[in-house]
Amino acid sequence: MLSKNQIKLIKSLGQKKHRQQEELFIVEGIKGINEFLNSEFELDQLYTTQPIFEIADNKVVFINENQLKRISSLKNPNTALAIFKIPESKPPVESDLTVVLDDVRDPGNLGTIIRLCDWYGIRQIICSTNTVDCFNQKVVQATMGSLTRVNIYYTDLRDFLKSTDLEVLGTFMNGENIYTAKLPEKGLIILGNEANGISIGIEELIDRKITIPQFGDLKNTESLNVANATAIVLSEFKRRFIEK
Amino acid sequence: MLSKNQIKLIKSLGQKKHRQQEELFIVEGIKGINEFLNSEFELDQLYTTQPIFEIADNKVVFINENQLKRISSLKNPNTALAIFKIPESKPPVESDLTVVLDDVRDPGNLGTIIRLCDWYGIRQIICSTNTVDCFNQKVVQATMGSLTRVNIYYTDLRDFLKSTDLEVLGTFMNGENIYTAKLPEKGLIILGNEANGISIGIEELIDRKITIPQFGDLKNTESLNVANATAIVLSEFKRRFIEK
Numbered sequence: 001m002l003s004k005n006q007i008k009l010i011k012s013l014g015q016k017k018h019r020q021q022e023e024l025f026i027v028e029g030i031k032g033i034n035e036f037l038n039s040e041f042e043l044d045q046l047y048t049t050q051p052i053f054e055i056a057d058n059k060v061v062f063i064n065e066n067q068l069k070r071i072s073s074l075k076n077p078n079t080a081l082a083i084f085k086i087p088e089s090k091p092p093v094e095s096d097l098t099v100v101l102d103d104v105r106d107p108g109n110l111g112t113i114i115r116l117c118d119w120y121g122i123r124q125i126i127c128s129t130n131t132v133d134c135f136n137q138k139v140v141q142a143t144m145g146s147l148t149r150v151n152i153y154y155t156d157l158r159d160f161l162k163s164t165d166l167e168v169l170g171t172f173m174n175g176e177n178i179y180t181a182k183l184p185e186k187g188l189i190i191l192g193n194e195a196n197g198i199s200i201g202i203e204e205l206i207d208r209k210i211t212i213p214q215f216g217d218l219k220n221t222e223s224l225n226v227a228n229a230t231a232i233v234l235s236e237f238k239r240r241f242i243e244k
Numbered sequence: 245m246l247s248k249n250q251i252k253l254i255k256s257l258g259q260k261k262h263r264q265q266e267e268l269f270i271v272e273g274i275k276g277i278n279e280f281l282n283s284e285f286e287l288d289q290l291y292t293t294q295p296i297f298e299i300a301d302n303k304v305v306f307i308n309e310n311q312l313k314r315i316s317s318l319k320n321p322n323t324a325l326a327i328f329k330i331p332e333s334k335p336p337v338e339s340d341l342t343v344v345l346d347d348v349r350d351p352g353n354l355g356t357i358i359r360l361c362d363w364y365g366i367r368q369i370i371c372s373t374n375t376v377d378c379f380n381q382k383v384v385q386a387t388m389g390s391l392t393r394v395n396i397y398y399t400d401l402r403d404f405l406k407s408t409d410l411e412v413l414g415t416f417m418n419g420e421n422i423y424t425a426k427l428p429e430k431g432l433i434i435l436g437n438e439a440n441g442i443s444i445g446i447e448e449l450i451d452r453k454i455t456i457p458q459f460g461d462l463k464n465t466e467s468l469n470v471a472n473a474t475a476i477v478l479s480e481f482k483r484r485f486i487e488k
Binding site for chain 2: 031108112115116118119120121122123144145149179212214215216217220222224225227228231232235236238239
């Protein structure tokens with residue numbers, strides 16, 4: 001059975017305000033739900049059309065396909081929708097390389113960046129308070145489970161950068177060529193907003209500007225998508241370790 | 245004035261079948277339209293709410309904001325919508341590095357890959373016939389004008405690969421580590437479908453398999469998004485030139 005109140009709660013979790021009030025967020029699909037079940041995240045409630053998850057009975061509500069369609073935000077809902085508890089935010093720890101996001105707004109971009117960090121073994125991302133919420137459903141879907149392995153911490157970036165002893169690098173159009181620059185093994189790498197790049201208040205606090213150079217004879221491309229820029233930057237930092 | 249027939253034509257160009265029949269496609273927004281106007285592409289008709297484009301009067305139809313909303317496929321239409329002619333397909337030419345796509349289906353991914361190729365100076369992409377149409381509106385929007393600088397050629401990939409003398413590399417989960425492998429300066433790099441990777445019929449025709457390795461101690465990430473994989477592969481091939 002699916003009650004009106006349950007439907008109302010699930011729908012409300014589409015909004016950041018309600019996610020923060022309820023301290024809950026949504027994961028959809030078998031694979032994604034299993035990744036969260038096998039992690040430190042705590043299940044609140046599971047709505048499923050099939051008895052395929054090994055969890056306590058009091059956490060499960062069986063529903064039919066029509067009910068799933070009603071509560072799902074996906075075009076093609078996949079078997080189940082789960083509500084998990086938003087854990088307490090873990091402050092960043094000392095680490096080799098940390099990705100810092102200055103107002104990344106697109107959920108798909110943040111989701112992809114979380115997945116990339118997971119791939120490159122980066123266990124934390126520090127986000128400005130205006131960066132899109134990592135428990136937004138589109139972000140959660142785009143991370144493909146990587147959100148269970150990467151800690152996302154939201155904070156006032158200026159305060160954070162003022163207090164760090166680590167080298168602070170930022171991606172700009174007019175910095176050192178990332179391919180020929182000497183890169184540090186430890187540090188913070190800042191990537192900026194989709195339309196405006198890194199904001200002026202943050203730029204002041206950056207130690208070194210780096211650039212992914214354009215190739216070829218035309219050089220008309222306006223910029224790289226921020227998720228692709230992250231892919232290239234992480235690839236370039238990380239490959240230098242294994243060559244040593 | 246915007247006639248019923250014009251609206252019908254514009255709407256119909258949302259479908260590949262009609263784009264191919266009419267040999268027309270749509271570009272939206274001031275920046276994108278200007279990139280195509282300044283390229284070899286030929287304008288068919290421009291619908292604009294403002295007189296800001298320098299083109300012949302007989303090609304321009306002035307419309308109001310409501311009419312633009314009616315014909316636009318964007319949430320936030322931007323000033324104008326243009327119809328351009330689909331040019332004749334140019335067969336691939338001998339080149340350093342060519343990207344080959346085996347059934348990439350997501351318009352955003354193809355658009356981003358075109359933009360990446362433009363950034364890295366790669367002037368052609370060869371696509372399997374099942375790869376999403378590059379004149380799909382979402383692809384055109386995602387390329388941010390790069391479609392004017394990169395030639396996209398659709399063909400039977402098996403026939404094409406059988407006839408080439410170039411080295412054929414493909415991205416797999418179990419190939420040589422791309423960071424430590426000796427990479428050729430000339431060749432074809434194949435990237436596969438979002439869900440299934442490179443198909444078996446194409447895998448047979450590949451000379452060398454390469455892999456973007458995972459880092460860190462967890463290594464649970466399922467895969468990288470195909471556009472991010474393209475970003476990393478192109479970065480790695482291209483950086484080796486400038487270090488010489």
